[in-house]
Amino acid sequence: MKPYVKMNQEELLALQKELEQEFTAVKSRGLSLDMSRGKPSAAQLDISMGMMDVLNSSTDLKCETGVDCRNYGVIDGIPEAKRLLGAMSEVDPEKIIIYGNSSLSIMFDTIARCMSHGVMGHTPWSKLEKVKFLCPVPGYDRHFTMTEFFGIEMINVPMLPTGPDMDMVEKLVGEDPLIKGIWCVPKYSNPQGITYSDETVRRFARLKPAAKDFRIFWDNAYSIHHLYEEDQDFLIEILGECERAGNPDMVYKFTSTSKVSFPGSGIAAVAASEANLEDFRNYMKMQTIGHDKLNQLRHVRFFKDLDGLHAHMKKHADIIRPKFELVIRKLEENLGGLEIGSWTKPKGGYFISFDSMEGCAKAIAARAKEAGVVLTPVGATFPYGRDPKDTNIRIAPTFPTDEELSMATDIFILSVKLASVEKLLAQ
Amino acid sequence: MKPYVKMNQEELLALQKELEQEFTAVKSRGLSLDMSRGKPSAAQLDISMGMMDVLNSSTDLKCETGVDCRNYGVIDGIPEAKRLLGAMSEVDPEKIIIYGNSSLSIMFDTIARCMSHGVMGHTPWSKLEKVKFLCPVPGYDRHFTMTEFFGIEMINVPMLPTGPDMDMVEKLVGEDPLIKGIWCVPKYSNPQGITYSDETVRRFARLKPAAKDFRIFWDNAYSIHHLYEEDQDFLIEILGECERAGNPDMVYKFTSTSKVSFPGSGIAAVAASEANLEDFRNYMKMQTIGHDKLNQLRHVRFFKDLDGLHAHMKKHADIIRPKFELVIRKLEENLGGLEIGSWTKPKGGYFISFDSMEGCAKAIAARAKEAGVVLTPVGATFPYGRDPKDTNIRIAPTFPTDEELSMATDIFILSVKLASVEKLLAQ
Numbered sequence: 146m147k148p149y150v151k152m153n154q155e156e157l158l159a160l161q162k163e164l165e166q167e168f169t170a171v172k173s174r175g176l177s178l179d180m181s182r183g184k185p186s187a188a189q190l191d192i193s194m195g196m197m198d199v200l201n202s203s204t205d206l207k208c209e210t211g212v213d214c215r216n217y218g219v220i221d222g223i224p225e226a227k228r229l230l231g232a233m234s235e236v237d238p239e240k241i242i243i244y245g246n247s248s249l250s251i252m253f254d255t256i257a258r259c260m261s262h263g264v265m266g267h268t269p270w271s272k273l274e275k276v277k278f279l280c281p282v283p284g285y286d287r288h289f290t291m292t293e294f295f296g297i298e299m300i301n302v303p304m305l306p307t308g309p310d311m312d313m314v315e316k317l318v319g320e321d322p323l324i325k326g327i328w329c330v331p332k333y334s335n336p337q338g339i340t341y342s343d344e345t346v347r348r349f350a351r352l353k354p355a356a357k358d359f360r361i362f363w364d365n366a367y368s369i370h371h372l373y374e375e376d377q378d379f380l381i382e383i384l385g386e387c388e389r390a391g392n393p394d395m396v397y398k399f400t401s402t403s404k405v406s407f408p409g410s411g412i413a414a415v416a417a418s419e420a421n422l423e424d425f426r427n428y429m430k431m432q433t434i435g436h437d438k439l440n441q442l443r444h445v446r447f448f449k450d451l452d453g454l455h456a457h458m459k460k461h462a463d464i465i466r467p468k469f470e471l472v473i474r475k476l477e478e479n480l481g482g483l484e485i486g487s488w489t490k491p492k493g494g495y496f497i498s499f500d501s502m503e504g505c506a507k508a509i510a511a512r513a514k515e516a517g518v519v520l521t522p523v524g525a526t527f528p529y530g531r532d533p534k535d536t537n538i539r540i541a542p543t544f545p546t547d548e549e550l551s552m553a554t555d556i557f558i559l560s561v562k563l564a565s566v567e568k569l570l571a572q
Numbered sequence: 573m574k575p576y577v578k579m580n581q582e583e584l585l586a587l588q589k590e591l592e593q594e595f596t597a598v599k600s601r602g603l604s605l606d607m608s609r610g611k612p613s614a615a616q617l618d619i620s621m622g623m624m625d626v627l628n629s630s631t632d633l634k635c636e637t638g639v640d641c642r643n644y645g646v647i648d649g650i651p652e653a654k655r656l657l658g659a660m661s662e663v664d665p666e667k668i669i670i671y672g673n674s675s676l677s678i679m680f681d682t683i684a685r686c687m688s689h690g691v692m693g694h695t696p697w698s699k700l701e702k703v704k705f706l707c708p709v710p711g712y713d714r715h716f717t718m719t720e721f722f723g724i725e726m727i728n729v730p731m732l733p734t735g736p737d738m739d740m741v742e743k744l745v746g747e748d749p750l751i752k753g754i755w756c757v758p759k760y761s762n763p764q765g766i767t768y769s770d771e772t773v774r775r776f777a778r779l780k781p782a783a784k785d786f787r788i789f790w791d792n793a794y795s796i797h798h799l800y801e802e803d804q805d806f807l808i809e810i811l812g813e814c815e816r817a818g819n820p821d822m823v824y825k826f827t828s829t830s831k832v833s834f835p836g837s838g839i840a841a842v843a844a845s846e847a848n849l850e851d852f853r854n855y856m857k858m859q860t861i862g863h864d865k866l867n868q869l870r871h872v873r874f875f876k877d878l879d880g881l882h883a884h885m886k887k888h889a890d891i892i893r894p895k896f897e898l899v900i901r902k903l904e905e906n907l908g909g910l911e912i913g914s915w916t917k918p919k920g921g922y923f924i925s926f927d928s929m930e931g932c933a934k935a936i937a938a939r940a941k942e943a944g945v946v947l948t949p950v951g952a953t954f955p956y957g958r959d960p961k962d963t964n965i966r967i968a969p970t971f972p973t974d975e976e977l978s979m980a981t982d983i984f985i986l987s988v989k990l991a992s993v994e995k996l997l998a999q
Contacts, residue, residue, distance in 0.1 A: 180732040194629040202621040215617040217835040245696040408644040432680040439837040
């Protein structure tokens with residue numbers, strides 16, 4: 146089929162009619178499908194069920210230092226959990242603090258702490274006239290909503306195939322002392338699945354920020370979430386790179402097992418320099434007597450070590466890889482050559498990023514919704530929910546069953562075609 | 573034996589010599605005992621071990637609305653957990669939000685939220701010149717340290733046998749719009765074990781605060797933690813009382829299962845009016861995708877209902893009651909009539925509060941430490957760690973074994989005697 150842009154008015158009208166008929170038929174099926182959130186499927190959760198058995202009433206519930214994990218104490222994590230999440234984060238256990246069930250909460254608390262108490266003795270951000278963050282776009286909606294919640298001004302930085310546009314990052318961070326942070330999902334990024342190139346990571350580590358309390362918020366959410374074991378992306382470890390570059394305190398690195406074990410019942414961690422960890426601990430010791438050590442123990446006894454984590458992630462990959470491939474195959478077969486959209490082919494993570502023709506994304510999502518498919522709200526992948534070109538749609542293929550996903554993708558494709566034809570006809 | 577104050581110089585010197593000999597003998601034993609923190613003992617933790625078995629790999633892990641508790645979702649708690657902690661808090665489930673493992677964290681986040689975002693649309697506290705809190709004393713050290721952490725000025729309010737001095741509370745709260753909160757542990761208070769009288773609760777509910785965003789922080793930490801089932805204290809339910817008094821939004825009520833199931837691995841909740849809960853939810857939905865629903869399910873399946881909780885607390889009481897009685901019996905037998913100290917005889921909770929002669933508490937703790945007994949740092953039960961009269965010592969009898977507790981109490985008593993004699997000799 147020829148590209149839509151090459152079609153004349155008559156051809157477009159004929160196509161529109163045909164697509165509308167197809168759409169009416171689909172709509173009449175009254176489907177209810179969801180491609181909106183990066184949630185594991187039930188089948189993925191099933192592979193972690195063994196975790197429910199590792200601790201029982203006859204288990205020794207002491208950690209390796211002899212502390213009874215059932216009682217208060219050990220505020221920053223039992224040693225074996227620090228080792229496990231340290232291995233997952235590629236840093237030494239002593240650079241790790243274990244938190245509760247969510248790395249998102251650690252990030253939120255970190256922003257809250259920087260606002261109320263400042264970074265390593267610097268002026269609390271809430272006392273400054275203005276605070277700004279750089280936001281590589283498209284990016285993770287929850288990063289942006291929490292940043293907005295604290296009244297921090299967000300500046301879009303385009304994502305390139307190598308990661309954020311580092312020319313722009315270097316210029317802005319180097320010039321503006323009000324820029325205090327940047328959000329990064331450096332591996333299998335949300336939503337594009339991009340892994341930052343070696344050069345990008347090295348340039349991050351060598352930033353010369355105008356603000357002494359500038360921090361990179363390195364949300365390594367998908368560090369071991371490969372789709373292809375034999376063809377995985379590699380990411381330079383940022384803490385070590387920052388140290389080598391003479392910027393040991395410039396980064397906070399976050400991780401969690403939310404999409405490894407059970408979302409909501411996992412364990413999360415931050416890795417940072419000792420000076421930064423001191424900031425975290427000072428806040429933490431006011432906020433809690435300690436996190437759930439039994440759940441830390443449960444994770445360590447189940448996964449044992451990094452090999453155990455990798456073996457487990459391979460099972461996840463075996464379940465979700467066909468879903469990614471199904472969506473991408475359908476997109477290629479049905480949209481290839483039409484020049485009405487492009488999409489990423491990630492090697493890991495939880496999302497496929499779709500870019501429509503300019504000004505079509507909202508219309509596509511509205512069409513999909515009409516036919517019973519929920520997509521991530523258009524705009525959510527940008528600060529303030531505003532996609533300036535109205536093109537980006539995040540596709541989350543993991544949660545639906547294969548059958549649901551297949552139907553949802555067909556409807557998505559139909560919606561893309563329809564919205565594109567309408568756009569071209571309106572021009 | 574006659575009261576120390578009635579002894580002459582010669583008698584005191586003879587007594588001192590005798591006590592010093594005793595002390596030297598005790599010290600030479602090189603003991604290491606801890607009466608400092610309100611931690612359950614291993615025997616208490618053992619009674620909850622069944623909780624480790626209620627969920628296993630063949631358990632249905634859906635909550636009653638059919639939601640898979642293994643996955644993301646249900647931000648404010650599964651219905652059955654709201655019902656269980658609602659019953660424990662004596663409020664309807666819809667007035668409850670379930671959090672993670674710690675009510676202390678809810679309180680901390682609440683203060684942080686009031687500082688950064690304000691209360692129900694009012695000016696964020698961080699934007700005000702000054703914020704003040706009333707602190708009934710003696711009280712819970714962690715309340716005070718977190719309040720200080722946020723730069724809030726603390727004003728001491730004396731505790732009476734009926735609860736805080738309400739004349740003072742009414743006057744201050746009614747006059748000063750900078751007073752935004754008061755800390756209350758209304759039942760079996762920390763450290764005195766006092767339960768607020770009906771009149772006190774009614775006067776709380778009828779406060780006429782100068783500040784529209786004044787809130788009572790009602791930390792009902794020991795609501796079902798009785799020592800004597802047949803002789804328990806009763807506390808008027810504050811949310812209902814505030815509603816009846818036309819002040820439905822004036823209180824935040826906190827609870828947790830930390831000293832019911834496992835400290836650090838329990839579940840916690842806040843109860844408040846719908847308008848207040850909206851504030852909590854607006855913050856919460858930025859901070860997390862949801863708390864640990866599997867642990868919520870674990871608690872509900874283990875305790876089932878309020879009767880189950882009460883039956884369980886009875887087992888706790890059977891273990892800790894003899895410890896309280898041992899300490900109190902030893903205090904009575906050895907310090908009774910000496911007029912060098914007084915102590916509370918709580919019917920629940922986790923502490924006994926001891927008041928020495930003025931200016932002796934630090935010396936007592938120093939002596940105890942010298943002989944191998946760690947007490948709660950003197951002053952910790954007051955804001956800024958400053959006990960103006962240097963009299964209050966919090967005794968935590970639950971954690972040590974009966975044998976350890978017996979030895980520790982003997983050493984404590986000896987330390988009280990020695991410090992008192994020294995004080996009298998120095999006058």
